[in-house]
Amino acid sequence: MIELKNVSIVFGQGTVNENKALNNINLKVKEGDFITIIGSNGAGKSTLFNTIAGTYLPSEGQIFANDKNVTRDPEYKRAKYIGRIFQNPLLGTAGNMSLEDNMTITHKKGMKWLRRSLNNKTREIFRQELVQLKMGLEHRMKENLVMFSGGQRQALTLLMMVLSKPSLILLDEHTAALDPKNAEIVLELTNKFISEYKLTGMMITHNMTHAIEFGNRLLMMDGGEIIFDIEGEAKKALTVEKLIQKFHELRHKTFENDRTLLAED
Amino acid sequence: MIEGIFVEGLIYGIMVLGVFISFRILDFPDLTVDGSFPLGAALMVQCLLSGMNGWVALLVAFAGGVLAGVATALIHNHLRVPNLLAGILTMTMLYSVNIRILGNRANVPILDQPTILKQVTEKFTGIIPDEYILLVFFVIVALVVKVLLDLFFRTDLGMTLGAMGNNEQMVISQGVNPKTLKTIGVGLSNGLVAISGAFAAQYLGFADVGLGQGIIVSGLASVMIGEFLMLKSNRIGVLTFCALAGSICFYAVMYVGRFYGYVIHMTPSDLNLIKGVLIIVLLIMTQAKKLKVPFKVAK
Numbered sequence: 001m002i003e004l005k006n007v008s009i010v011f012g013q014g015t016v017n018e019n020k021a022l023n024n025i026n027l028k029v030k031e032g033d034f035i036t037i038i039g040s041n042g043a044g045k046s047t048l049f050n051t052i053a054g055t056y057l058p059s060e061g062q063i064f065a066n067d068k069n070v071t072r073d074p075e076y077k078r079a080k081y082i083g084r085i086f087q088n089p090l091l092g093t094a095g096n097m098s099l100e101d102n103m104t105i106t107h108k109k110g111m112k113w114l115r116r117s118l119n120n121k122t123r124e125i126f127r128q129e130l131v132q133l134k135m136g137l138e139h140r141m142k143e144n145l146v147m148f149s150g151g152q153r154q155a156l157t158l159l160m161m162v163l164s165k166p167s168l169i170l171l172d173e174h175t176a177a178l179d180p181k182n183a184e185i186v187l188e189l190t191n192k193f194i195s196e197y198k199l200t201g202m203m204i205t206h207n208m209t210h211a212i213e214f215g216n217r218l219l220m221m222d223g224g225e226i227i228f229d230i231e232g233e234a235k236k237a238l239t240v241e242k243l244i245q246k247f248h249e250l251r252h253k254t255f256e257n258d259r260t261l262l263a264e265d
Numbered sequence: 266m267i268e269g270i271f272v273e274g275l276i277y278g279i280m281v282l283g284v285f286i287s288f289r290i291l292d293f294p295d296l297t298v299d300g301s302f303p304l305g306a307a308l309m310v311q312c313l314l315s316g317m318n319g320w321v322a323l324l325v326a327f328a329g330g331v332l333a334g335v336a337t338a339l340i341h342n343h344l345r346v347p348n349l350l351a352g353i354l355t356m357t358m359l360y361s362v363n364i365r366i367l368g369n370r371a372n373v374p375i376l377d378q379p380t381i382l383k384q385v386t387e388k389f390t391g392i393i394p395d396e397y398i399l400l401v402f403f404v405i406v407a408l409v410v411k412v413l414l415d416l417f418f419r420t421d422l423g424m425t426l427g428a429m430g431n432n433e434q435m436v437i438s439q440g441v442n443p444k445t446l447k448t449i450g451v452g453l454s455n456g457l458v459a460i461s462g463a464f465a466a467q468y469l470g471f472a473d474v475g476l477g478q479g480i481i482v483s484g485l486a487s488v489m490i491g492e493f494l495m496l497k498s499n500r501i502g503v504l505t506f507c508a509l510a511g512s513i514c515f516y517a518v519m520y521v522g523r524f525y526g527y528v529i530h531m532t533p534s535d536l537n538l539i540k541g542v543l544i545i546v547l548l549i550m551t552q553a554k555k556l557k558v559p560f561k562v563a564k
Contacts, residue, residue: 080440094435095426096499101424112421144499164439254306 001200002052004031007061009047009224019049021047023224025061029168033231034194035202036211038243040219045204048221049170052202054078066167068128080109083166085157085174091152092157093184099148100126101140106160133189151182155189162193169194187214195240210242222251268400270520274513275403276482278463279410279510281491282505283457284484289504290418291450292430296352298484300359301333301455302477303386305462307366310375310472323463330459333359334452335431342444349425356477372473380467401470406464410457411505417453418501426450427501458484481539483519489547493554518543 009022022044031036037045050056052063054075062071070078086094095100103126104118111114123141130138133155137148145153154174161169171190175183194201205211211218217231218238227250231240280302287295304324312322333355341351367373382399389398396551417423429436431445458480466472491511498504522531522539531539 023556047535074442076437076440076442079438084438086434091432091434092438095432096431097424097427098499102428104421105425105435106439111441111445112425114417114422116420116426118419118421161438 001031001033001066003027003064003069004052004064005064007051007058007063009044009051009056010059012057021224022051022058025226027201027226029202029221031200033200033202033217034197034215035219036215037202037204037219037221038206038208038211043221044224045221046172047224049084049172049202049204052078053084053170054214055083065201069130081167083161083164083169085154085169085171087173087176089154089157089174089177092161093145093153095146096144098142098144099137101144102156103129103160103163107163109164109166129159129163149182151186153176154182154186158189158193159188162197162199165197165202169199169201171201172206173206176206183216206252208243208265210236212243218249220250222247227251227264266520266524268396271513272326272399272403272468273520274516275407275509277461277487277516278407278509278512279464279509279543280458280480281459281487281515282412282414283454283461284481285488285505285508286414286457287451288485290427290430291447291454293348293447294352295334295337295451295454296349296481297333297334297337297355297455298352298361298430298458298481299477299479300356301330301458302331302462302465302480303363303472303474304366304477305331305345305459306466306472306476307363307373307474308459309463309466310331310378311368313375313378313380319379319384319467323381323460326459326463327456330462331452331456333459335448336446337455337479338444338451342380342447350430360474367472367474371475372471374471375466376470382464382467386531403464410460411502411509414505415502422449423501443506477538479540482544483515483535485541485549486544486547487515489512489544489551491534493547493551505561515543 004025004027005241007025008020011017011019011021025147036047037263039045047056051058054070054073054077058071061249062069064070065078065081086212094105098235100118100123104122105112107122107126108117127138127141135155137152140148145156148156157251158174174190177187178186187210190203193199201215203214212235216235217229218235220228222242280298284295284298286299287293308326308329309322312325313319317325331337337348337351337355340354341348342348344351346354364371382402385402386395386398389401393401418427425436425439425441426446426449429443431501433443436446463475465476488508488511491507491509491514493511494514495503495507495510518542519536522536523533526532
């Protein structure tokens with residue numbers, strides 16, 4: 001699926017502020033994997049996503065998607081097979097447009113031309129898809145998205161992304177900006193869609209319980225490196241305590257400061 | 266007099282629609298307009314002088330405007346120049362280009378050429394009262410442009426353009442290159458501006474390199490008046506209508522200023538000051554309007 005070979009990202013190369021955000025990352029994401037990623041702030045989680053998605057081009061190393069070298073492909077080209085959800089729920093949808101217009105734009109990836117694909121038939125398809133969210137949005141298709149809550153917009157972004165059938169989805173703390181109730185709903189939907197549509201995904205979270213509960217593989221990052229990679233049965237046996245202990249073993253530094261960041265609940 | 270206001274408002278209204286596309290839909294403050302407006306005028310005049318059919322000349326003017334817009338978009342996209350500066354660059358270069366097109370002259374009259382407007386007037390004289398022929402003609406032209414734009418912005422491409430002005434990341438995430446979209450949008454916008462310039466040249470009876478001076482401010486003021494006067498809506502049909510109505514209001518104010526300004530010792534050269542003050546007043550009023558809303562809700 002996606003493979004990173006010796007990928008490094010250096011910001012401000014050759015200046016005093018030189019910062020190695022990713023250090024020689026090797027990662028192979030297999031089809032059907034759902035990987036959760038934890039790590040404190042500055043560990044390189046978001047940089048890893050930005051590198052996979054093409055926002056940053058790697059300083060060193062290569063990236064392969066479906067065995068094709070895509071190291072130099074810009075973000076919009078990779079977006080055709082990579083779906084991405086950001087922490088900011090407003091980034092996935094256009095607020096000054098109606099729900100149905102948004103869905104028209106997002107239900108198919110790639111350049112749009114002078115066709116008008118919004119008609120009663122597609123409207124009906126969109127309506128049926130919206131029912132899955134159980135938020136009553138199917139009755140509000142003509143409303144502008146600024147009228148919707150952050151949770152609704154994030155759920156919508158998730159649905160629209162799933163409908164475009166990406167081969168990999170990147171979830172960058174996509175529930176962090178939502179209130180606990182909405183976060184719960186969006187997370188449940190995420191889990192449901194991933195198993196229903198058999199998606200391959202990666203999810204960054206600060207919540208260790210979630211990281212353990214969801215997915216079949218877990219990565220722990222620190223200082224721009226993947227320091228711990230566990231999957232399958234071994235991952236199922238993990239607990240929060242074991243994770244903290246593991247971090248301590250690997251890094252020989254206290255986890256206590258990070259404990260607030262890697263909230264246990 | 267009243268029909269003169271409307272004719273002027275509708276001719277410049279096409280330009281206002283172009284400005285509306287770049288400023289409001291694409292969120293791309295495009296100053297190329299100051300150059301593409303006289304470019305349209307110059308191309309129209311030269312094509313007519315070479316004996317070309319008026320409608321073909323209009324197409325040439327449109328194509329010229331599109332190219333000017335594309336140039337701005339390319340400078341912005343590929344050299345990573347801020348959009349304002351890219352527009353200023355093209356506008357400055359167009360000044361020279363326009364003088365070249367006009368045959369190294371700053372002003373070329375077309376008083377005895379068979380312009381579209383003259384043909385139309387000849388055809389309908391006697392059927393409609395003479396003073397209303399141009400009014401009816403420009404109402405039709407402006408409506409055709411408006412309806413075509415409305416249709417365009419309801420297609421998938423048009424909607425994606427709207428989404429880009431609102432949220433560029435979303436468009437990128439859909440696998441669409443925002444650079445392509447900007448090129449299309451700014452090109453279309455300047456094409457319209459050039460058409461407006463071409464009609465203005467026929468109406469005025471000449472093309473002048475100075476025609477475009479401050480036109481972007483007029484366009485922006487018109488867009489803002491339209492937004493201020495009309496209901497807040499998201500329907501593209503309403504928005505384009507507002508732009509046209511705003512243009513008519515704005516040019517009515519300018520008309521009054523030109524003809525009755527002498528009462529308060531105003532000269533035509535004061536008009537640019539008036540335009541600027543008008544925009545500032547509109548900005549203040551919009552701010553006040555915005556501040557009022559949450560207050561009302563709180564009550």
